[in-house]
Amino acid sequence: MYVNVLRQPHAPEQTFVKPGAPTDAGYDLCLADDAIILPLSQIPRTLTRIADVGVFTPETLISIGYKDGELPKDSPYTVKDGGLWQMRYNPPLYRTGLHTVPVDKDGVWFMVALRSSSSMKTGLRLHNAIGVIDAEYKGEILLTLYSAYEVPILLPRGERVAQLIPMPLPRLVPVMTQDVSILNEASTRSGGFGSTNDPTYWGMSGSSIIASFET
DSSP states (O other): OOEEEEEOTTSOTTTTOOOSSTTOSOEEEEOSSOEEEOBGGGSOEEEEEEEEGGGSOHHHHHHTTOBTTBOOTTOSEEEETTEEEEEEEOOOOEEEEEEEEEOSSSOEEEEEEEOHHHHHHHOEEETTSEEEEOTTOOEEEEEOEEESSSSOEEEOTTOEEEEEEEEEOOEEEEEEOSOOGGGGSOOOOOSOTTOOSSOOOOOOTTOOEEEEEEO
């Protein structure tokens, strides 16, 4: 279960280094170039057709402000040519100089998370909140970043902005069974959405497949 991480010539020396103790989960990712991180309001966008208007229920269209065949002027949506169009971001990609090369079919995948200090001190954000690099990915690790404030952020080459966290790749193994009694048990969670107290199974009557994960 291996993935090679290659350092390219344009990668800063301090990239892919444990920032502290050997037990730290992540490896630092640094910017390979000087970077101007734009706020969302300045990131390029394109108008993209997402569907015919007729595929949406009237209630759905009303929920985004659609009324009398038109949308509010500040809406990210536009109606034209019988379709619903949406303004979508085209965020810049920032280089790290690190490439991944899988060498085992089971492999590992990587989680990319923003460094806490980068978020708190500069207002830096990842567009995808948490990045996922699949085990079969071959190429440079790129970051999609933006400023949480209405002003750009200037970061120099070598700035530590994120962490690369290797994760074991689980294998999904479907197991056929006719005993669904355990799936019919009602959950007894009492802490609301996201709570972990007494994490029993959610009721799923009628199911005949239980999936287990192996690492």
